[in-house]
Amino acid sequence: MPEVIIEASALHKEYSGFPAVKGIDFAVAKGECFGFLGPNGAGKTTTMNMVQGYSPITSGTLTVFGMDRRKDHRNINARLGVVPQENNLDPDITVLENLLIYARYFDIPKSVARERAASLLDFMSLTDKKDERIPKLSGGMKRRLMVARALINEPELIILDEPTTGLDPQARHMIWQRLGELKSSGRTLVLTTHYMEEAEHLCDRLVIMDGGKILTEGTPRKLIKKYVKGSVVELAMPESGPARVLECLKGIEFEHEVSGSVLYIYTEDAATALDKAACFAASGFRHRQATLEDVFLKLTGRELRE
Amino acid sequence: MNDFLTPPRVGRRAFKVWQRDRDAWYKFYKPSLIGNIAEPVLFLLAFGFGLSKYITDVGGMPYINFIAPGIVISSAMNAASFECAFGSFTRMSAQKTYDAIIVTPVNIEEVAAGDIMWGATKGFISAMIILPILVLFGLIESPWLVLSPLLFALAGLMFASMALIVTAFAPSYDFYAYYFSLVVSPMFFFSGIFFPLDTMPEWVSMAAWFMPLTHAVSVSRALATGDVSFTLLGDVLWMLVFTLATSWVAIKFIRRRLVK
Ligand SMILES: Nc1ncnc2c1ncn2[C@@H]1O[C@H](COP(=O)(O)OP(=O)(O)OP(=O)(O)O)[C@@H](O)[C@H]1O
Ligand SMILES: [Mg+2]
Numbered sequence: 091m092p093e094v095i096i097e098a099s100a101l102h103k104e105y106s107g108f109p110a111v112k113g114i115d116f117a118v119a120k121g122e123c124f125g126f127l128g129p130n131g132a133g134k135t136t137t138m139n140m141v142q143g144y145s146p147i148t149s150g151t152l153t154v155f156g157m158d159r160r161k162d163h164r165n166i167n168a169r170l171g172v173v174p175q176e177n178n179l180d181p182d183i184t185v186l187e188n189l190l191i192y193a194r195y196f197d198i199p200k201s202v203a204r205e206r207a208a209s210l211l212d213f214m215s216l217t218d219k220k221d222e223r224i225p226k227l228s229g230g231m232k233r234r235l236m237v238a239r240a241l242i243n244e245p246e247l248i249i250l251d252e253p254t255t256g257l258d259p260q261a262r263h264m265i266w267q268r269l270g271e272l273k274s275s276g277r278t279l280v281l282t283t284h285y286m287e288e289a290e291h292l293c294d295r296l297v298i299m300d301g302g303k304i305l306t307e308g309t310p311r312k313l314i315k316k317y318v319k320g321s322v323v324e325l326a327m328p329e330s331g332p333a334r335v336l337e338c339l340k341g342i343e344f345e346h347e348v349s350g351s352v353l354y355i356y357t358e359d360a361a362t363a364l365d366k367a368a369c370f371a372a373s374g375f376r377h378r379q380a381t382l383e384d385v386f387l388k389l390t391g392r393e394l395r396e
Numbered sequence: 397m398n399d400f401l402t403p404p405r406v407g408r409r410a411f412k413v414w415q416r417d418r419d420a421w422y423k424f425y426k427p428s429l430i431g432n433i434a435e436p437v438l439f440l441l442a443f444g445f446g447l448s449k450y451i452t453d454v455g456g457m458p459y460i461n462f463i464a465p466g467i468v469i470s471s472a473m474n475a476a477s478f479e480c481a482f483g484s485f486t487r488m489s490a491q492k493t494y495d496a497i498i499v500t501p502v503n504i505e506e507v508a509a510g511d512i513m514w515g516a517t518k519g520f521i522s523a524m525i526i527l528p529i530l531v532l533f534g535l536i537e538s539p540w541l542v543l544s545p546l547l548f549a550l551a552g553l554m555f556a557s558m559a560l561i562v563t564a565f566a567p568s569y570d571f572y573a574y575y576f577s578l579v580v581s582p583m584f585f586f587s588g589i590f591f592p593l594d595t596m597p598e599w600v601s602m603a604a605w606f607m608p609l610t611h612a613v614s615v616s617r618a619l620a621t622g623d624v625s626f627t628l629l630g631d632v633l634w635m636l637v638f639t640l641a642t643s644w645v646a647i648k649f650i651r652r653r654l655v656k
Contacts, residue, residue, distance in 0.1 A: 105656065142499045145656050164501040172499040178492035182420035191419060194412045195500035243500075 093120040095247055095278045096141060100150035103136050110136040112302035113150060120246075123269070123279040125289045125296030127382075129390050132299040134282040135175050138251045141280065142172050154247070168196060171245030173236045175252050175282075179224045185235055186211070186220040189242055196243040203242070210238040213268065230261035237265065241272075248272065250281040254288060266291055286382040300390045310382050317388055318380040319345070323355040323363050326374040339363060349392045356380065356388075404505040404647040412502060413510020414517070416493075417483075421518075432522040436471040437529070440464065443590065455592055457621070464535040465620035466589030466613045468523050468544075469551055473609055476519030476552045477580055480559035481572045484511045488563065494654060508560060508650040512643055515556025516549060523548040538622030547619065550635055551612040557643035558608070564649035583609040588617075611635050 193203035444460030587609035
C-alpha cells in the first residue's frame with residue numbers, strides 16, 4: 091500500500107452560502123500524478139485552494155502528508171509547492187529576486203537559495219532572463235517562472251492549477267517534460283487542466299468534476315474504455331433527423347449522442363456501424379479513436395458553462 | 397467573532413514580509429526619498445518663513461521653531477499612511493503578493509504584521525531624513541532629541557496600522573480619498589502643529605485629545621524644545637495602547653478580507 095499524501099473525505103466548501111465543492115472524496119498516493127478535470131466553475135480551483143490551505147474548509151476532513159489541514163499550516167506548507175491558476179509574481183523585482191525572496195519564506199539559507207535558483211532557472215530555461223523584471227516576460231516565461239518558484243523549497247507535493255493554459259505548444263510541451271521529470275524523481279503532482287491531451291499524457295489517475303461533485307475517477311485508459319468504448323464514429327446527420335439513422339443502425343450494440351447536426355456513435359464495432367451508414371446515405375462521417383475528451387463531454391454534457 | 401479575540405498568530409516570519417517590502421522599495425528608493433524631503437521642507441518654508449512676518453513668537457519661540465517638530469512627525473504620519481494605504485492595497489489586490497506569500501509557511505497575520513512594520517519603517521525613514529535638516533538650521537536644539545527615533549518608530553507603527561485597517565475595507569484606490577481627507581488632513585491641521593491647542597476653546601483641545609497625531613506632536617515638541625515633563629508619559633501611553641489596538645484590528649480584518 092503506497093503512502094497516502096492527500097486524503098479528502100466529504101470535503102465541502104461554501105462561499106457565503108454558495109456551495110462550490112459538495113462533499114467530495116479522493117486520495118492521492120505518493121509519487122503519482124493526479125488530475126482534476128471539469129468544466130469552468132466545476133470547483134477545481136476551490137479544491138486546490140483547500141489543499142493549499144488558502145481557503146478554509148467548510149466541512150469534511152482533509153489531511154496532507156498525514157497532517158490535519160486545519161491545524162498544521164506551517165508544517166504542511168513547508169513541503170508544498172503551489173502554482174495557482176493566476177500568476178502572482180512580484181512585478182517590482184527581477185526574475186532571480188523573485189526566487190530568492192520566495193526562498194526566504196521557507197527559511198532557506200541564502201547560499202542554498204542562490205544555488206537552487208540558478209539550477210531552477212536552468213531547469214526552466216530562464217537563465218537568460220534572470221535580471222529581467224516581470225512585466226517584460228512573455229506569458230510562457232511567467233508561467234515557467236511560476237513553476238520554478240514553486241520548486242524552490244524542493245516540495246514533495248506540487249499543486250498546479252492549469253499550469254499550461256494560454257501557452258503555445260512549445261512552452262506546453264516543455265512544461266510537460268519538466269513535470270514528467272519531477273514525477274520520475276518521486277514527487278507527487280496534483281494538477282487541474284482543460285487540456286485532455288495534457289491529462290492523458292501526464293496523469294496516472296484523474297477525476298472529472300462538475301457542479302462541485304466528482305463524477306468519476308480512474309486511469310485515463312480505463313475511463314475511455316468504460317464510457318466511450320474503443321472508437322467514435324461522427325456522422326453528419328441527414329436533414330430528416332436522427333430517427334432514420336438510428337433505425338438503420340439497429341442490430342449493432344452502440345451508444346450514441348446527438349449534438350447539433352452531428353451524431354456521435356461510441357462503439358467497438360466501428361466497421362459494422364460504417365457499413366450500415368450507407369443505408370441512410372450519410373453526407374459525411376469520421377471514424378477515430380476515442381479520447382478522454384469524449385468521456386469528458388459525455389459526462390459533463392455539451393452545453394456551455396457559466 | 398471568537399477568532400477576533402484570540403491574539404494574532406504573529407511570529408518571526410513577519411520579518412520576512414518586511415524584508416520583501418524593503419527589497420522591492422530599494423529598487424525605487426531615490427525618487428521616493430526626494431518626495432519625502434520635499435513636502436515637509438515646503439511646509440516649513442511656506443508656513444514658517446511665510447507667516448513669520450505676522451506671527452513673531454508662539455510659546456516663547458519663533459513660529460518656524462514652533463511648527464518644526466510637528467512637521468517632522470507629520471511626515472512620519474504621511475509616509476506610514478501612504479505605505480499601508482496605496483502600497484498595501486497594491487500588494488493585496490493588483491499584484492496578489494499577499495496571495496503568493498500565504499501558501500508558504502508564512503501566515504496571513506504575519507503578512508499583515510510585516511506590512512505594518514514596513515509602513516512604520518517608511519515613516520521612520522521619512523522623519524529621520526528631515527530631522528538633521530532641522531537641526532542644521534538650528535530649529536531643534538535640545539539634547540532630548542536623541543529619543544526622537546523611538547517616537548518616530550512608535551508613530552510609524554500607529555499610523556501604519558490605522559491605514560491598514562482602511563485597506564482591509566477598501567474596495568478600490570478611490571476609497572482612500574475618504575480616509576485622507578476626513579482623517580489624515582484634519583489631524584494634520586488640528587493636532588497642535590500650527591497653533592497651541594491650549595489657546596483654543598476647550599472643546600477643540602478635547603476633540604484633539606482623541607487624535608493620535610496630537611499626542612505624537614506634543615512628545616515631538618517636548619523632545620525638540622527640551623520642555624520635558626511627566627505629562628508626556630500620558631501621551632506615550634495613549635499611543636502605545638492605541639497602536640496595540642489598531643494593529644490588532646488591522647491584522648484581524650486583513651485576515652478576514654483575505655480568507656476566501
Ligand atoms: N471567492 C469566491 N467567492 C464566491 N464564489 C466563488 C469564489 N471562488 C469561486 N467561486 C464560485 O465557486 C464555483 C467554483 O469555482 P472554481 O474557481 O473552483 O471553479 P474551477 O473548476 O476552478 O473553474 P475554472 O475552470 O473556470 O477555473 C464557481 O461557481 C465560482 O463562481
Ligand atoms: Mg480554476
